[in-house]
Amino acid sequence: MKMQASLSELTKRFHQVLPEDAVLVKHEQLAPYECDGLTAYRQLPRVALLPATREQILAAVTVCRELELPIVARGAGTSLSGGALPHPEGVLLNFARLNRVLEIDPENRTATVEPGVRNLAISEAARPYGLYYAPDPSSQIACTIGGNIAENSGGIHCLKYGLTVHNIQALEVLTTDGEILELGGKHLESSGFDLLALMNGSEGMLGVVLQATVKLLPRPHDRKVLLAAFSHVRDAGNAVAAVISHGILPAGLEMMDHFTIQATEQYCSPGYPKEAAAILICELDGYEEELADQMERTRQLLKQHQATEVRLANDEQEAELLWRGRKAAFPALGNLSPDYYCMDGTIPRKHLAEVLEEIYALSGKFGLRVANVFHAGDGNLHPLILYDANEEGQLERAEEFGSEILQLCVRMGGTITGEHGVGVEKLDQMCVQFNPEELQTFYAIKSAFDEHGLLNPGKAVPTLHRCAEFGAMHVHKGKLPHAHLPRF
Amino acid sequence: MTDSRETIAAQVRDAAEHKTALQLQGGNTKAWYGRSIQATPLCLAGHSGIVEYEPSELYITARCGTPLSMIEQVISGENQMLPFEPPHFGAPATLGGAVAAGLAGPRRISGGGVRDCMLGAEIINGKGEYLRFGGRVMKNVAGYDASRLMCGSLGTLGVLMSVTLRLLPQPQREQTVVMAETPADAIHKMNAWAGTPMPITATFHDGENLHVRLTGSSSTIEKCQNEIGGDRIEQSEHFWDRVREQTHEMFVPGVPLWRIRVPPSTRPLDLPEPCAMEWNGALRWYATQAEASTVRAIAREAGGQACQFRGPPIDQVFHPLPPALLKIHERLKHAFDPAGILNPGKMYVQF
Ligand SMILES: Cc1cc2nc3c(=O)[nH]c(=O)nc-3n(C[C@H](O)[C@H](O)[C@H](O)COP(=O)(O)OP(=O)(O)OC[C@H]3O[C@@H](n4cnc5c(N)ncnc54)[C@H](O)[C@@H]3O)c2cc1C
Numbered sequence: 001m002k003m004q005a006s007l008s009e010l011t012k013r014f015h016q017v018l019p020e021d022a023v024l025v026k027h028e029q030l031a032p033y034e035c036d037g038l039t040a041y042r043q044l045p046r047v048a049l050l051p052a053t054r055e056q057i058l059a060a061v062t063v064c065r066e067l068e069l070p071i072v073a074r075g076a077g078t079s080l081s082g083g084a085l086p087h088p089e090g091v092l093l094n095f096a097r098l099n100r101v102l103e104i105d106p107e108n109r110t111a112t113v114e115p116g117v118r119n120l121a122i123s124e125a126a127r128p129y130g131l132y133y134a135p136d137p138s139s140q141i142a143c144t145i146g147g148n149i150a151e152n153s154g155g156i157h158c159l160k161y162g163l164t165v166h167n168i169q170a171l172e173v174l175t176t177d178g179e180i181l182e183l184g185g186k187h188l189e190s191s192g193f194d195l196l197a198l199m200n201g202s203e204g205m206l207g208v209v210l211q212a213t214v215k216l217l218p219r220p221h222d223r224k225v226l227l228a229a230f231s232h233v234r235d236a237g238n239a240v241a242a243v244i245s246h247g248i249l250p251a252g253l254e255m256m257d258h259f260t261i262q263a264t265e266q267y268c269s270p271g272y273p274k275e276a277a278a279i280l281i282c283e284l285d286g287y288e289e290e291l292a293d294q295m296e297r298t299r300q301l302l303k304q305h306q307a308t309e310v311r312l313a314n315d316e317q318e319a320e321l322l323w324r325g326r327k328a329a330f331p332a333l334g335n336l337s338p339d340y341y342c343m344d345g346t347i348p349r350k351h352l353a354e355v356l357e358e359i360y361a362l363s364g365k366f367g368l369r370v371a372n373v374f375h376a377g378d379g380n381l382h383p384l385i386l387y388d389a390n391e392e393g394q395l396e397r398a399e400e401f402g403s404e405i406l407q408l409c410v411r412m413g414g415t416i417t418g419e420h421g422v423g424v425e426k427l428d429q430m431c432v433q434f435n436p437e438e439l440q441t442f443y444a445i446k447s448a449f450d451e452h453g454l455l456n457p458g459k460a461v462p463t464l465h466r467c468a469e470f471g472a473m474h475v476h477k478g479k480l481p482h483a484h485l486p487r488f
Numbered sequence: 489m490t491d492s493r494e495t496i497a498a499q500v501r502d503a504a505e506h507k508t509a510l511q512l513q514g515g516n517t518k519a520w521y522g523r524s525i526q527a528t529p530l531c532l533a534g535h536s537g538i539v540e541y542e543p544s545e546l547y548i549t550a551r552c553g554t555p556l557s558m559i560e561q562v563i564s565g566e567n568q569m570l571p572f573e574p575p576h577f578g579a580p581a582t583l584g585g586a587v588a589a590g591l592a593g594p595r596r597i598s599g600g601g602v603r604d605c606m607l608g609a610e611i612i613n614g615k616g617e618y619l620r621f622g623g624r625v626m627k628n629v630a631g632y633d634a635s636r637l638m639c640g641s642l643g644t645l646g647v648l649m650s651v652t653l654r655l656l657p658q659p660q661r662e663q664t665v666v667m668a669e670t671p672a673d674a675i676h677k678m679n680a681w682a683g684t685p686m687p688i689t690a691t692f693h694d695g696e697n698l699h700v701r702l703t704g705s706s707s708t709i710e711k712c713q714n715e716i717g718g719d720r721i722e723q724s725e726h727f728w729d730r731v732r733e734q735t736h737e738m739f740v741p742g743v744p745l746w747r748i749r750v751p752p753s754t755r756p757l758d759l760p761e762p763c764a765m766e767w768n769g770a771l772r773w774y775a776t777q778a779e780a781s782t783v784r785a786i787a788r789e790a791g792g793q794a795c796q797f798r799g800p801p802i803d804q805v806f807h808p809l810p811p812a813l814l815k816i817h818e819r820l821k822h823a824f825d826p827a828g829i830l831n832p833g834k835m836y837v838q839f
Contacts, residue, residue, distance in 0.1 A: 107679050107753035130683060152629045163627065165636070166604050179812035186751035187792040188770050189590070189601060191806035192835070193645070193817055197603050197636035201629040221685040245544030247567055247657030287687070287708040346625040348545050380627045418627035426630070433630050437617045444823030445632050448816055461631065 004089065005067050010047055013067065017059035022097075024048040033092050036077040036084040037139075040341070040395060041424055045072065045086030052097040054210050057174065061208065064091055065176055070457050073204045075116060075144030080342055081423025083150060083203050087457060093208065095146050101125040102211070108186045110169055112213045115146030119153075122214060131216035134161035137419075138327060146209045152201030154419040156252040156326075159377040160285075163419070165200035167215045173199060173207035176454045186213060198445070203421050203460040206449035220285035223251065224295045225319040228307040229276035233257060236278035237353030239305035240376045243282070244349060246301060248294055252283040253377030257356070260329050260373040260384075267332030270325030273309055280307075280376065281326055283319075329373040330384070337369070337386035341398045345409030346418035349379045358408055359383050366401040368394070380418035381409070407432055422460045431467035439464060491551070492535040493618065493649060499530060500647060501616030504827040512643035512831055514553060515580030518589045522642050522834045524801045532647065533582055539650055540624075543568060547607055547624055549652040552584025559583055568655040571599030575732050584648040590640020593732035594690035594701070597682070597767050602639045605654040609635035611646030614825025624652050637820075643831040644839065645824040659703040662689070664727060665718035669698040671756040671763060677716070678768040679753045686712045692731050693769075694738050695762035701728065731766065738764035740775035744799030746783050748772045750792030757786050773797075780804065803837060814838060 005013075007025060014023045024030060025047055035042045046069075051057045064071050070090030077084045086092045095116035103112040106129040111122050119140040123132040136155035137143055143153070149171070154163045161167070170184035184196040199206060230236040236255055243253065256264070256279050261272045272279055280302070284294050295312070302310050313319035325332075333340060347355050356372060359381075363370040374382040383405055387398040406416040406429045416422070416429040430439070442461045447453070462470075503510050509527035513519070536553035543566040550559055556576055563569060573593030574586040587609075592601045599605075608622030622628055622635035638648055669677065674693040681688055681700075687708060690701035700716060701724065702709045713720070721727060730736040739745060748757065752770040756763065764773040776783065780802060787794035793807035809817060814836070821828070821839040832839065 105751075106683060108751045109679075109683060152633075154627055158627070162600070162604065165633070166600060175812075175816075177812075179815075181812055181816065182810070185791055185793075187749040188596065188767060189592075189640070189749055191793055191795060192809055192813065193641055193820060194590075194603050194636055194639055195813075195816065197633050197639075201633055206632075218683050218685045241544045244546060249657060287685075287704060287711065289707040290705040293705060346627045348542075348624060350542065350544060375627070378627050379625055413623070414625055415623050415628040415630050417630050418625070419629060421629055422631075430630060434620075437613075438619050438621065438631070441613070441619060441634060441823060442631055445634070445820065448819035448823055 007046065010067070013063045014047065014049060014060065017063060018049060018051060018056050022050040022052065022056065024050065033074065033077065033086055033094065036079040036082060038080055038082040038085070038423065038425055040389070041082045041085050043086050043088055045090055045092040046088070048092040048094055050094050050097050057093070057208065057210060058178065060091070060093065061174060061176060062178055064454060065178065065452070068452065068454070071176070071454050072456050073146065073150070073208055075147030076118070076142045078139045078143045079147060079151060079421065079423060080344070081417070081421040081425040083421050083423040083456070083459065084147070085424055095144060104129060105186070106131065109216045110186050110213050111216055112211065113145055114211060115209045116144050119143050119145060119148055126216050130219055132219055133214050134167055134217050135164050138330070145212050145214065149200055149209055149212060150202065150204045151419065151421045154375070154378070154380070156254060156375065159253060159375070160249050160251045161217065165197055168196065168200060168212060169215050170213035171196060171199055171209055172211040174210050175207045176450050176452060180210065181207065184213070201421070203423065204456045205446055205460050206455065208455070220251070221287050222291055223283055223285040223319065224291055225313040225322050226282045226295065226298060226302070227272070227311040227322050228280045228282070228302040229273040229309040230278045230280070230306060231276065231308055232306070233278045233356050234353035235306040236280055237356060239280060239302050239307065240352060241349045242301050242305055243298055244377065246297065248284070248298055250282050250298070250377055251285045252281070254281045254326055255279070255372065255374055255376035256326060256329060257372040259369065259371045260333065263332040263336055263371065264325040264329055267335060268324060268328045270321055272325055276308065281322055326373070333371050333384050333386065338388045338390065339386070341385040341387065341402055343381065343383045343385065343402050343405050344417050344420040345406050345414055346378065346380045347409050347412045347414035351412045352376065352379065355381065355408060355412055359405055362401055362404055366397050368398055368401055378418065379414065403429060424459055427462040427466060428470045430462050431470045436464055436467070439467070490534055490536060496530070496532065496535060496647060496649070497612050497616045497618060500612050500614065500829070503528070503829045504615055507827055507829065509829050509832050512588070512647060514582035514585035515555070515578065517576060517578030517581040518585050520798060521589055523803070523805050523837065525831065525833045527832070530647070532584055533580065535649065538562060545624070546655045547652050548655060549624065549650055550583050551650045552582060552587070552648045554583045556581040556583055556586050563655055564658065567658045569658045570653060571605050571656045572596060572602050573599065573732055574602065575734065577733065583651065587639055587648055587651050588641065588643045594692060594728050594766055597691070598689040599656060603636045606636050606639050606651065607654055608652040609638050610649045611638065612649055613646045614827055614830050618649070619646070622652070626654060642834045644821060644835050645830070647830065659689070660705060661709065662701055662703050662724065663709045663713070664699055664701045664721050664724035665713055665716065666697050666699050666721050667718035668696060669693065671695065671765070674698040674765065675753060675755065675769040681716060682752070682768050686715065690728060691766065691768050693765040694736070695764070699727065736764070738762070739773065743775040743777065745797045746774045746776060746794055747797040748774065748783070748787045748792060748794045750787065750790040754790045754792065757790060759783070759786060806835060809836065
């Protein structure tokens with residue numbers, strides 16, 4: 001390690017390569033970056049940079065390399081796992097100014113964009129050509145393509161149209177060595193290892209995305225939206241598995257439980273059946289007659305699985321209304337509690353009912369309320385644990401509750417994170433999902449790209465030491481050893 | 489139906505210790521693909537069997553020596569399919585070989601490539617360690633995506649032991665139509681259609697005729713046919729099998745066959761031989777005696793890549809890697825296989 005450079009030296013070095021207003025060092029300038037969507041973790045960086053061109057990024061990264069400064073890239077800061085949480089000794093590289101759509105190529109059906117372009121802006125730019133960018137995280141008006149790639153984000157429609165990884169054609173990636181890697185292209189499939197896939201979901205640990213070329217899809221011919229209500233969560237869970245196993249691939253298939261229904265009704269009155277234990281919202285798209293046929297089959301399957309009511313939106317307006325409550329679910333729940341903690345495990349669909357029931361049991365055990373609103377078609381759960389950070393011990397209880405949910409997901413043959421990433425949040429659960437040899441492989445992948453470990457240090461992959469300690473925690477059945485020592 | 493995990497791991501550990509290069513062998517149907525290498529064979533066809541298949545979950549987990557045809561038979565019994573329509577190139581083709589080769593068939597434009605269907609892989613790395621990446625669910629971002637990295641890596645990173653692949657429901661009905669088109673017009677039309685929601689799941693141009701596969705209900709197919717024109721052909725499954733397995737006469741045996749990938753709307757390339765086109769023009773096959781350097785330059789010029797798919801051994805089969813990428817490849821190879829014993833040189837001479 002080099003001697004840490006003084007703040008004035010840092011400022012001087014960055015001013016040599018960036019405009020005055022692109023180098024932020026004052027507390028009030030840095031404060032907006034102290035956390036991302038995972039607000040329980042906060043940290044100021046030493047410096048925040050706002051480059052506006054790729055040359056400025058290259059120059060900034062060169063300075064970081066020379067001074068051995070940790071780099072944390074930041075798009076819109078909506079990560080829910082602390083992926084964009086600053087490093088105390090490092091630089092926060094903010095991509096807000098790199099927000100241009102560089103090209104829409106309607107013939108090859110691609111868009112080439114800068115990393116700070118918002119997800120929704122791509123579809124807006126493609127709209128005149130009848131095309132759109134498919135992955136649609138609910139944060140899409142804010143989150144950036146750089147962040148989407150880092151987290152391999154999904155959305156309501158990824159059941160049919162895939163995650164970010166399925167929709168990225170090419171990337172330009174800057175490594176901390178200062179090399180620019182050109183991965184993929186407007187053609188399909190490149191020679192060599194699939195580094196394009198590897199970059200997706202790599203949580204800003206391998207390289208800085210300078211530019212992305214994304215796949216554009218034609219807008220679907222038509223869509224239908226259905227709502228089904230159930231008196232038992234178990235029936236709703238089984239209905240999901242039934243729809244999929246009957247060869248129907250909905251564009252989206254979402255579940256909301258009783259608590260969430262109540263909350264959204266209070267918040268924006270979408271007119272959901274209030275007594276239902278759970279509702280499913282199902283969107284189908286395709287050609288007219290075929291779509292009508294699929295809809296009929298879906299309706300029957302839902303009925304067969306004890307749906308007490310199946311509602312069909314008759315027009316676009318009604319369809320929007322059905323979706324409105326789902327889209328407002330998070331803010332609606334946020335209204336009911338000072339804080340919430342959003343989990344993100346995935347399980348095989350067939351275990352949905354069982355896992356939901358177990359989560360309700362855990363809710364009783366920890367004395368914290370939990371709401372479930374999630375991508376049921378993908379088996380991707382988002383239990384929302386409600387707590388109050390100002391109440392002594394509640395945050396810790398919420399985290400422990402969350403941790404148990406994730407371990408349950410792994411036990412059920414699933415995973416600890418479906419789309420939000422590991423970040424700083426699920427490092428311990430990584431120890432449950434992967435063994436030391438697998439973790440070693442991850443370290444080696446990391447250093448193949450980022451030899452000096454400057455990018456997002458300490459995130460996404462836990463150290464073996466940490467896992468050993470976490471393992472010990474379990475031997476003691478919940479009683480933390482060395483509880484007085486800080487954990488990081 | 490045998491689990492030879494222990495034996496294979498022991499063989500790999502032994503080879504690593506003695507620095508004996510191994511040549512991974514599944515059904516030996518695609519051994520010609522890539523650079524030719526001489527090494528001790530490691531036979532994997534015996535490690536076979538379906539481990540888990542539940543139609544409602546839309547995935548299958550199988551050991552890598554399982555015959556591809558067996559997998560396809562089992563899942564088609566449940567009206568499901570492998571979305572990427574992989575070529576077999578011979579009856580003994582195995583699942584592991586298909587994934588390691590990373591080749592997708594005509595359905596690539598709608599079902600995606602091998603990597604798009606990869607959910608999880610269990611491998612033995614070059615140290616003989618048994619590792620699991622990914623899983624059984626479509627959404628999974630825990631750890632780096634090492635399972636997708638296996639697709640198309642030609643066995644240079646690990647011995648694939650079992651993989652979990654995403655499946656799709658089989659289409660209700662498919663119908664192929666054919667029409668006479670020049671290559672330039674065919675390229676233009678395929679890409680115009682691809683910008684509409686018409687359910688086209690495969691395209692093939694043989695130099696003179698454009699074949700288009702439509703998928704869906706009778707009424708949908710009829711509607712689309714009215715829009716695009718052409719005549720229906722009978723027994724279209726056989727036609728697409730001949731494209732997928734390269735028994736179609738455009739894949740002239742005995743002449744080097746180049747696999748060129750370009751942006752789909754690229755105009756016809758400047759090579760004298762007739763071109764077979766798939767994937768809306770994104771995949772172009774040339775049986776040509778042209779110099780490798782000429783073919784590569786033409787592909788590069790068009791913003792694409794060329795690979796000598798079949799032909800006499802040459803040093804550089806795949807698109808050359810620029811230095812920065814090569815360095816990363818070498819480091820990754822070292823990460824998975826520090827002794828360099830797994831199919832060394834199969835992909836590139838350097839690793
Ligand atoms: C209300 C809400 C709803 C959400 N809904 C969804 C959802 O439906 N589906 C879903 O998947 N996620 C969802 N998220 C999570 C979040 O929006 C996504 O993870 C998103 O992709 C993050 O994008 P961002 O631009 O905000 O990235 P940030 O939070 O700024 O950063 C995320 C990660 O990306 C890295 N990064 C950013 N830019 C670059 C770059 N150019 N190069 C390299 N690394 C970079 C950062 O270092 C960090 O590790 C939601 C979040 C919120 C707050």
